[in-house]
Amino acid sequence: MTQSAQLGEIRHVDLVQPNQANHLGSYFGGAAMAQMDKIASLVAARHARRPFVTASCDRIDFRAPVFVGNLIELTGRVNLVGRTSLVVDVELSAEDMTTGERHICTQGGFTMVAQDRKTNPARLPPAPDRLIDFAASPAGSARVLELVFPGDTNSLGQLLGGNAMSLMGKAAQIAASRHTRSQVGMAASNKIDFIASTLEGELLDVTGQVVSVGRTSMRVAVRADAENLMSGERRLVGEAEYVMVALDEAGRPTPARPLG
Amino acid sequence: MTQSAQLGEIRHVDLVQPNQANHLGSYFGGAAMAQMDKIASLVAARHARRPFVTASCDRIDFRAPVFVGNLIELTGRVNLVGRTSLVVDVELSAEDMTTGERHICTQGGFTMVAQDRKTNPARLPPAPDRLIDFAASPAGSARVLELVFPGDTNSLGQLLGGNAMSLMGKAAQIAASRHTRSQVGMAASNKIDFIASTLEGELLDVTGQVVSVGRTSMRVAVRADAENLMSGERRLVGEAEYVMVALDEAGRPTPARPLG
Amino acid sequence: MTQSAQLGEIRHVDLVQPNQANHLGSYFGGAAMAQMDKIASLVAARHARRPFVTASCDRIDFRAPVFVGNLIELTGRVNLVGRTSLVVDVELSAEDMTTGERHICTQGGFTMVAQDRKTNPARLPPAPDRLIDFAASPAGSARVLELVFPGDTNSLGQLLGGNAMSLMGKAAQIAASRHTRSQVGMAASNKIDFIASTLEGELLDVTGQVVSVGRTSMRVAVRADAENLMSGERRLVGEAEYVMVALDEAGRPTPARPLG
Missing domain, CATH: 3.10.129.10 (Hotdog Thioesterase)
Structure with missing residues (x-):
């Protein structure tokens, strides 16, 4: 993987901890969304090299539960770009650490607006020609x-x-x-x-x-x-x-x- | 409940997490007191619209243990008001999430002093005529x-x-x-x-x-x-x-x- | 123990929490090192009354695992002193809370450099003549x-x-x-x-x-x-x-x- 490809990608892996889960050991939706929002703001800042705040997020469906001790991996990519705002698609996958079994847990579109839009009239850079693929991390x-x-x-x-x-x-x-x-x-x-x-x-x-x-x-x-x-x-x-x-x-x- | 009644009340609910408990799953007293102190400073600031710091807290008895997975709910009310300090009574109740069974776990009086008492000679507003009741949250x-x-x-x-x-x-x-x-x-x-x-x-x-x-x-x-x-x-x-x-x-x- | 002896010593005890451990209940090495680094910077600041940053840390061996619910106790002492940097030895012991059994889990040498070394030409105070002993805390x-x-x-x-x-x-x-x-x-x-x-x-x-x-x-x-x-x-x-x-x-x- 080239250095520039690595730079274009935001990828973050974490372990689900007991404090982020209910009594059945299932990861809280709110904790998942907080992580997804962090990824969205990193992707937006990297795309435009300007600071962003979250304006809204679309419907997010939780397809499958994630459990304490699972790995979660988040990636994001710019999807749509407007004049002063853009939409970042974020995907959260869960991975069983011992089997390596992996499934997409949830995806969501976060609308981020440039924080400096009142003082900086520059248009945001256009979205990439093709979407970055959401790929799994290299082994090990x-x-x-x-x-x-x-x-x-x-x-x-x-x-x-x-x-x-x-x-x-x-x-x-x-x-x-x-x-x-x-x-x-x-x-x-x-x-x-x-x-x-x-x-x-x-x-x-x-x-x-x-x-x-x-x-x-x-x-x-x-x-x-x-x-x-x-x-x-x-x-x-x-x-x-x-x-x-x-x-x-x-x-x-x-x-x-x-x-x- | 009217909007002003809601505003007069400080109420906070939280889940007891594993990191706040000992090996028997019992909530740490120090963690409870940290939460109670936060409520006391919010109640004091709301009452006088000035910043406060904690001067002391009276004897606090822990009547019953609280366990990981329990809900805790905290409320507070101004009890006594002096020239530059006031006493906030704080109550911490525990609630079994599945049965709804609820008991008062602990109560305490926190003496809060106005942080700006050396530069702001204004007297604090008097205590309310009657104490706000500590009531349970509305259902759901x-x-x-x-x-x-x-x-x-x-x-x-x-x-x-x-x-x-x-x-x-x-x-x-x-x-x-x-x-x-x-x-x-x-x-x-x-x-x-x-x-x-x-x-x-x-x-x-x-x-x-x-x-x-x-x-x-x-x-x-x-x-x-x-x-x-x-x-x-x-x-x-x-x-x-x-x-x-x-x-x-x-x-x-x-x-x-x-x-x- | 005299007041000055107490002051010369940095000692910190903590409980290992579930969020700092893997699924087998074993304390993460990275969490241990973060605590050790904190002790090293306190020891360095106290020795020279100047701010320090971590430059490097030598090989650290983890001799024995530490488990959730164990106490850990950290102590540190200045070992070598150069012109603008010094080495702090830090020791982390684990203690079984109920038996009192205690063993050294890990030790490490942290090289700390004075943050103000470009503006403050003063030499660091020399290392103490003899190393402070790492002793257990007094009972209770x-x-x-x-x-x-x-x-x-x-x-x-x-x-x-x-x-x-x-x-x-x-x-x-x-x-x-x-x-x-x-x-x-x-x-x-x-x-x-x-x-x-x-x-x-x-x-x-x-x-x-x-x-x-x-x-x-x-x-x-x-x-x-x-x-x-x-x-x-x-x-x-x-x-x-x-x-x-x-x-x-x-x-x-x-x-x-x-x-x-």
Whole structure:
């Protein structure tokens, strides 16, 4: 996949947590929609390099329930573009972590309006000629996104290292689980380097990829890039490598699936 | 209930989540008190239209445990008013979502002092002639409140659409559960409209109400109002409608209780 | 322990929550590292009274899993000091709340660089002559730390009372559990007083200590101090006392272990 194709795509994977579910372990619709809205605003900002707010969202049908412990993966694409607003289609898929079984849970169209439409008369860029396909992630990989908020930064507006580490660890966790299709535990974090700061308002884009497999362990390389959503400028901010161990249902190390 | 009576009342309902409980599933006292303090500061700000900080809170007895999955509902009222401080009585009730059984879990008196007491010599408005009654919510309804913090907003200080959606979905969830007294799932979100922005520091006041019932499904109308706590100005910021489905203990659709 | 010895030490205890764990109930490595990084930045700031950012962290091995419901306790100490950077060793121990069994889960070296190194030419203070020992907490006590972020404060930059209450309740909970080695519930919160405000950017340092024991109940005294990390100035901000009850596995009151 080329760098520009990767850039054109917004993709975010997450684990459904107990706090996002009812007593039957089923993911709340409102939590799903909050995630979908985040994706819509990232897609809109990337398309036009301007800030957007949500004006409305069309009917959203929940086709199938999602459960605690499932992976959810969200992608979005610009569908229609008007003078100062556009519609982003967002898709949320659920994936059973151990079987890899995957189904579309819900889709929705979010109408986003340019926040600066009263002061910036420029028309929005046209929609792409053809819709980006919603494709599954490459095997053994995970991509997680986070917008940096004031509560996540120090007094200079820089993202705290610990928050970045937490996201990088999550990407390693999901990438390894997806590769070997079992629960995994972190055996070690090899050296983590922070190369540059991520600033408030920027997007932190973290990708993990399984790079080698031993008997029960997997090495996962993780990189974190910061992107200024208004200018499109991107820079590498952190690199890490983790050793993850495949676990059976009793939590004991179990052989990991070989690579390729 | 008249609009002014509704305005005089602070009422907030929430679900107890696993992260707020110990290993026996029992709600932490400290989490309960944090919620009670939030209600006290909202009641004080509404009464005097000035900002308050907590000075102290009297002895609070926890009469009965609250469990994960229970609803908790908090209400508060001004009891005593001094020159620059006042006492707010806060009550926290627990409600079993499926039986509707309800009991007062704890009550407490919070002494709040005006934050601007050194620069604003005005006396606080007197306490109401008679105490507002602590009454249960109307059937099939839910009201949830949130103060908008810097971490919840974009760079213009406007609440993110996704955060509002999450709260609106929660109100729909609780209103439907309360109506039919079972677990419920979200089958669809009909069109959601955002009419105006909610700003940092404002109160977001979200109410859900079951408006019609099919065989297993319920339509829930939700509206969100923003209130400037200092001026009292209120405006409609969002409207939505959800289709919720009653679920049995195995998570299968089950007949919903008819309306009225 | 003298006041200055206490000040030299950064110690933080927490409960592992379901949201920080995988489906087998095992604590995420990334969540552990985020906590360790927070401790490293507190230790560095206290040592030099200057702000620091994380530059890198060395290999971290996870020796043993930590489970939901375990206590984790983190401590840190300055190990090496360069011209504008230093290395903080951080240790994370897990403690079984009911047996008191304790083991080191992981250790790591975090390289922190002074954020103001381009404008402040002063050398960092040298490392202490001998390393501070990593010791367990005194019996029946708990110490929890929190940095105050913009999302935790009112519009004047003061920590919300409810957030402080939540932390104070957690310290009481952990101190009582550690004393009697069982689950505990909060029976009452005696008067809580807030003496001064805690400001954004400050450290809130909360300690709980069991002070007397009845048949099934324990009184826990809690104090909260705020510390300006840049100046080292500390002040008492809140005092509270809680009545906690020892609970058996069915959630019924059970005799508490006598003091001393």
